[in-house]
Amino acid sequence: MTDTPESNALPITRAGYVALVGRPNVGKSTLLNALVGESLSIVTPNPETTRDRVMAVVTRPQGLPAQLVIVDTPGIHRPHRKLGEYMNAEARAAAEGADVVVMVVDASDGHAGPSREEYVLEALAGVTKRVFLVINKIDRVKTREALLPLIEAYAKKRDFAAIVPIAAEKDDGVGHLMRALVDELPEGGALFADDTLTDRPEKYFVAERIREAVIGETGAEVPYVTAVEIESYDERPTVPRIRAAIHVERDGQKKILVGAGGEKIKAIGARARSSIEQFLGKQVFLELWVQVTPDWTRNADALKTLGYVQAEKGDAK
Ligand SMILES: Nc1nc2c(ncn2[C@@H]2O[C@H](COP(=O)(O)OP(=O)(O)OP(=O)(O)O)[C@@H](O)[C@H]2O)c(=O)[nH]1
Numbered sequence: 001m002t003d004t005p006e007s008n009a010l011p012i013t014r015a016g017y018v019a020l021v022g023r024p025n026v027g028k029s030t031l032l033n034a035l036v037g038e039s040l041s042i043v044t045p046n047p048e049t050t051r052d053r054v055m056a057v058v059t060r061p062q063g064l065p066a067q068l069v070i071v072d073t074p075g076i077h078r079p080h081r082k083l084g085e086y087m088n089a090e091a092r093a094a095a096e097g098a099d100v101v102v103m104v105v106d107a108s109d110g111h112a113g114p115s116r117e118e119y120v121l122e123a124l125a126g127v128t129k130r131v132f133l134v135i136n137k138i139d140r141v142k143t144r145e146a147l148l149p150l151i152e153a154y155a156k157k158r159d160f161a162a163i164v165p166i167a168a169e170k171d172d173g174v175g176h177l178m179r180a181l182v183d184e185l186p187e188g189g190a191l192f193a194d195d196t197l198t199d200r201p202e203k204y205f206v207a208e209r210i211r212e213a214v215i216g217e218t219g220a221e222v223p224y225v226t227a228v229e230i231e232s233y234d235e236r237p238t239v240p241r242i243r244a245a246i247h248v249e250r251d252g253q254k255k256i257l258v259g260a261g262g263e264k265i266k267a268i269g270a271r272a273r274s275s276i277e278q279f280l281g282k283q284v285f286l287e288l289w290v291q292v293t294p295d296w297t298r299n300a301d302a303l304k305t306l307g308y309v310q311a312e313k314g315d316a317k
């Protein structure tokens with residue numbers, strides 16, 4: 001259905017919150033971006049990429065008189081650090097505050113998949129709202145028939161409102177999922193103005209793109225202890241000036257990020273700048289430096305300073 005000016009004029013009659021939850025790396029952020037039609041959340045091949053709740057508003061999808069407030073969340077995992085506890089609490093709080101919960105799983109996990117979901121199912125045990133199961137990455141499964149035993153195994157785990165196979169990255173099944181979600185929303189008027197896209201400031205997405213560049217340019221270990229702090233963001237010049245600190249926990253990690261002769265930090269900067277410019281649609285001047293903040297992932301005060309602070313619904317531990 002096309003979004004004609006007439007349909008735009010239709011008043012919103014259904015609106016509500018949809019939380020995307022699940023294990024790390026199953027494709028929650030890819031799904032958020034596909035539902036919104038914008039590359040908002042960062043997506044990487046590394047697990048534990050998303051760290052905070054990120055809200056994206058979709059008003060009148062496919063011309064429907066509805067508004068979905070979709071919430072991306074960090075992957076629910078067994079935490080080893082305070083940062084992990086914060087991430088899990090963010091996911092739980094989003095699930096508890098939602099009108100519909102979408103539990104995302106990975107079809108390419110095969111038969112092992114359902115047994116890996118106990119921890120997430122446990123976290124969702126107290127959720128009384130309807131829960132959809134989305135089986136993502138079906139492009140990695142040879143035939144649709146191969147999904148049937150998976151669907152059966154998942155259905156035994158919980159009474160899901162619906163089980164929807166999709167491939168978020170290929171935009172396969174996303175429109176169908178959107179319509180099914182709209183049907184579940186409570187009746188009511190718009191929650192946000194028509195032109196609202198997200199609850200996070202531009203600065204947040206800029207910092208996330210720098211973190212994405214760190215993940216893209218470094219091995220598996222350093223990204224888990226990397227935080228990005230925007231120290232200044234001067235929008236006055238034609239080319240805005242952004243200065244950001246990349247926090248790591250130890251000298252050795254700083255050495256990795258800086259690289260021999262500063263090569264690595266240069267590569268991170270180039271990658272981040274191009275991604276930020278694409279996001280903002282304009283050129284920026286980006287200055288990065290690496291700071292050692294010992295054990296910040298384990299320290300409540302340091303977490304707060306770096307912006308990992310539980311919002312209103314709070315301590316969902
Ligand atoms: N083949 C395939 N890969 C996908 C699909 N959706 C996501 N991916 C890939 O899966 C990886 C993880 O995707 P994310 O969207 O970052 O996953 P996430 O659930 O948000 O991960 P965390 O933020 O770490 O919890 C990325 O490499 C994506 O490109 C899909 O439909 N098919």
Ligand SMILES: [Mg+2]
Nearest residue numbers: 028029049050
């Ligand atoms: Mg994510």
